[in-house]
Amino acid sequence: MRPSILYPLFSPIDSLKGIGAKYQKLIKNLCGPKVIDILFHLPYNVVDRTYTSPLSNAINNKIWTGVVTITEHIPPQTKKHPYRVYCTDGTKELVLIFFKVYKDSIEKNYPIGEKRAISGKIEYFNGMWQMTHPDFVLPESRLKDILCLEPVYPLTSGITNKMMTKLIKDSLNRVPSFSEWQDVGSQYDLEYISFNDAIKRIHSPKNIEDLLPNSILRKRLAYDELLSNQLALALIRQRVKAKKGRSFVGDNSLYQKVVSSLPFSLTNAQISALDEISQDQKTPYKMLRLLQGDVGSGKTVVALLSMLKVIENGVQTALMAPTEILAKQHYETILDLCKNTDLKVELLTGKLRPKQKREIYEALKNGKINILIGTHALFTEQVEFKDLGYVVIDEQHRFGVNQRLALSKKGSLCDVLVMTATPIPRSLLLTAYGDMDYSKIAELPKGRKPSKTVVMNVNKLPSVIDALKRKLEEGTRAYWVCPLVEESDKSDLAAATERFEMLKNHFGDKVGLIHGKMKESEKDVVMEEFKQGKKTLLVATTVIEVGVNVPEATIMIIEHAERFGLAQLHQLRGRIKRGFDEGVCMLLYSYPISNISKERLNIMKQTEDGFFIAEKDLELRGGGEILGTRQSGFANFKLADMSYHQNLLLKARDDVINILKTDPKLESKRGTALKTLLYLFEQDEAVKTYLAG
Ligand code: ADP
Ligand code: MG
Numbered sequence: 001m002r003p004s005i006l007y008p009l010f011s012p013i014d015s016l017k018g019i020g021a022k023y024q025k026l027i028k029n030l031c032g033p034k035v036i037d038i039l040f041h042l043p044y045n046v047v048d049r050t051y052t053s054p055l056s057n058a059i060n061n062k063i064w065t066g067v068v069t070i071t072e073h074i075p076p077q078t079k080k081h082p083y084r085v086y087c088t089d090g091t092k093e094l095v096l097i098f099f100k101v102y103k104d105s106i107e108k109n110y111p112i113g114e115k116r117a118i119s120g121k122i123e124y125f126n127g128m129w130q131m132t133h134p135d136f137v138l139p140e141s142r143l144k145d146i147l148c149l150e151p152v153y154p155l156t157s158g159i160t161n162k163m164m165t166k167l168i169k170d171s172l173n174r175v176p177s178f179s180e181w182q183d184v185g186s187q188y189d190l191e192y193i194s195f196n197d198a199i200k201r202i203h204s205p206k207n208i209e210d211l212l213p214n215s216i217l218r219k220r221l222a223y224d225e226l227l228s229n230q231l232a233l234a235l236i237r238q239r240v241k242a243k244k245g246r247s248f249v250g251d252n253s254l255y256q257k258v259v260s261s262l263p264f265s266l267t268n269a270q271i272s273a274l275d276e277i278s279q280d281q282k283t284p285y286k287m288l289r290l291l292q293g294d295v296g297s298g299k300t301v302v303a304l305l306s307m308l309k310v311i312e313n314g315v316q317t318a319l320m321a322p323t324e325i326l327a328k329q330h331y332e333t334i335l336d337l338c339k340n341t342d343l344k345v346e347l348l349t350g351k352l353r354p355k356q357k358r359e360i361y362e363a364l365k366n367g368k369i370n371i372l373i374g375t376h377a378l379f380t381e382q383v384e385f386k387d388l389g390y391v392v393i394d395e396q397h398r399f400g401v402n403q404r405l406a407l408s409k410k411g412s413l414c415d416v417l418v419m420t421a422t423p424i425p426r427s428l429l430l431t432a433y434g435d436m437d438y439s440k441i442a443e444l445p446k447g448r449k450p451s452k453t454v455v456m457n458v459n460k461l462p463s464v465i466d467a468l469k470r471k472l473e474e475g476t477r478a479y480w481v482c483p484l485v486e487e488s489d490k491s492d493l494a495a496a497t498e499r500f501e502m503l504k505n506h507f508g509d510k511v512g513l514i515h516g517k518m519k520e521s522e523k524d525v526v527m528e529e530f531k532q533g534k535k536t537l538l539v540a541t542t543v544i545e546v547g548v549n550v551p552e553a554t555i556m557i558i559e560h561a562e563r564f565g566l567a568q569l570h571q572l573r574g575r576i577k578r579g580f581d582e583g584v585c586m587l588l589y590s591y592p593i594s595n596i597s598k599e600r601l602n603i604m605k606q607t608e609d610g611f612f613i614a615e616k617d618l619e620l621r622g623g624g625e626i627l628g629t630r631q632s633g634f635a636n637f638k639l640a641d642m643s644y645h646q647n648l649l650l651k652a653r654d655d656v657i658n659i660l661k662t663d664p665k666l667e668s669k670r671g672t673a674l675k676t677l678l679y680l681f682e683q684d685e686a687v688k689t690y691l692a693g
Pocket of ligand 1: 264265266267270293294295296297298299300301421445446
């Protein structure tokens with residue numbers, strides 16, 4: 001499947017020269033398991049080692065490179081003292097300083113009376129030039145190898161820049177000569193450089209400018225990556241669009257019944273989203289649509305109403321939520337909204353007893369259940385619908401593109417609506433959901449109370465606790481969020497636990513704790529206690545569920561707010577906007593905090609517009625971090641940077657439209673090259689899907 005010219009790049013890194021077994025694991029964690037991952041591990045800086053001059057007129061604090069003769073060794077008197085090696089270039093003396101080294105290795109590397117080419121930072125100290133731990137020491141004949149600009153790579157402990165440079169060199173040797181996949185004539189109006197030249201040159205930068213996002217090298221590579229991303233999504237989209245689906249035209253009976261019993265009227269944004277969805281439902285093609293709307297914008301009602309139109313056709317529907325808590329909440333909401341109908345709504349979760357599960361499976365197979373709600377357990381083998389026509393997926397960003405593909409394979413004729421409460425900037429939408437149509441609910445129901453956000457130093461904690469005490473006594477409930485940087489990061493969990501203990505000293509057994517290491521069922525218990533008011537202060541790592549609805553909870557305190565993405569803060573804050581009272585969100589930061597971080601937090605103070613916040617966050621932080629790339633399944637670019645390359649993305653999208661217009665099966669010369677591009681950036685799934693079609 002993968003073109004054979006790519007094999008050398010996709011072989012494992014242990015096939016590279018100069019990497020011992022000991023380091024393979026470290027490199028794998030740092031870059032990835034394949035040669036291509038090394039190749040795409042770009043330098044972020046350059047060290048200039050071209051400076052050489054007689055030591056008699058050298059410049060202080062600069063990297064100096066030159067040839068010296070070793071004259072004397074002075075081993076340390078005590079362990080605290082450094083090992084000193086004296087040498088000279090004929091004009092001046094230089095002393096090399098080493099801490100914690102073995103005598104043997106120094107004697108081997110710096111033999112007295114011999115010449116060595118060395119490089120490192122020199123400093124003038126007590127009337128003498130000195131260099132602490134030279135970066136390079138080589139035989140005199142290899143001076144020219146050092147006299148260059150040295151790329152500096154992101155490293156991990158145990159891996160040196162020299163090792164990295166060696167690996168890069170070997171992986172560059174494996175880059176085959178590609179046929180050009182860019183249309184150099186028309187769309188490609190960037191200054192031209194081939195992929196091969198760009199990747200070679202970026203690994204031997206001539207200056208720091210070569211490495212910046214707007215260098216022609218970076219732009220070429222970024223454009224290639226974005227083009228592959230857009231092409232892959234367009235291929236999937238092309239296939240979905242061509243696929244026969246089912247046309248659902250209901251008689252509006254159920255729809256009317258439920259709409260007329262709603263205790264509110266739909267917002268215009270909800271109505272137009274419903275219109276767009278029902279257009280899709282009517283066409284005989286498969287629907288794949290993203291519904292975006294801020295927390296509290298009323299997506300659940302929209303989902304239900306759109307399901308009713310399908311059920312009116314005698315077809316079953318399913319709603320999938322990312323967690324059991326959310327599934328249960330959807331179930332309760334939907335059950336309530338459907339109380340005037342005789343629809344059968346069921347909740348399928350892991351907690352059900354085997355007998356209950358069997359009953360649900362049975363009813364499902366017989367077509368007795370109209371709406372099935374649950375987690376992704378809904379799509380295990382045993383779950384068999386009589387006739388499933390429509391799936392709604394809530395909070396999709398936790399599922400990811402590949403799961404989406406898997407799902408659309410399962411119910412091949414199924415319409416799919418994906419709902420997300422993360423406002424996604426337009427460019428990221430294109431890179432992550434470019435295969436879907438999308439609707440947006442950019443309006444909150446009337447009468448929502450605005451919330452107030454304050455930003456303050458964590459050293460104000462005592463006064464925060466005092467204020468909190470008063471509010472809790474008045475019957476308010478509050479969230480206290482401690483960030484968990486890494487799921488596995490024990491120290492952060494420890495921080496949350498510690499905070500929990502400390503708050504217990506103030507508030508007694510009214511404090512609850514919920515975190516990611518707890519079992520679903522344990523989380524449920526705590527959430528339930530908080531809902532019912534047995535606990536009034538809930539200390540949480542970020543696992544507190546996105547959609548969980550506790551109207552009494554109107555205060556949120558977020559520690560280390562500077563560690564969160566703005567979109568994430570916005571989502572957290574959304575939880576206190578559903579309340580009976582005006583919400584208050586306190587963002588606590590800890591020193592040191594950068595100006596950008598301050599600016600970011602201030603944006604939270606200024607606006608509650610999630611879409612605006614998301615765009616700003618992208619500008620200030622870059623795409624990966626906004627959405628927490630690793631968990632989200634969002635396109636994780638190696639070469640492109642969405643805070644700089646948005647225009648390239650739009651260009652790539654236009655380019656793709658043209659490509660598929662003239663060469664929908666990628667059969668032309670350029671088309672063939674583009675297939676290679678897809679494989680180069682590991683869009684295998686898209687190629688497979690495309691080939692299958
Ligand atoms: P989301 O899932 O988008 O975060 P929900 O669907 O949970 O939002 O809706 C939040 C709350 O707003 C629910 O209590 C819901 O009943 C209510 N709601 C939904 N639509 C409207 C509307 N048009 N007017 C008033 N309240 C609404
Ligand atoms: Mg929701």
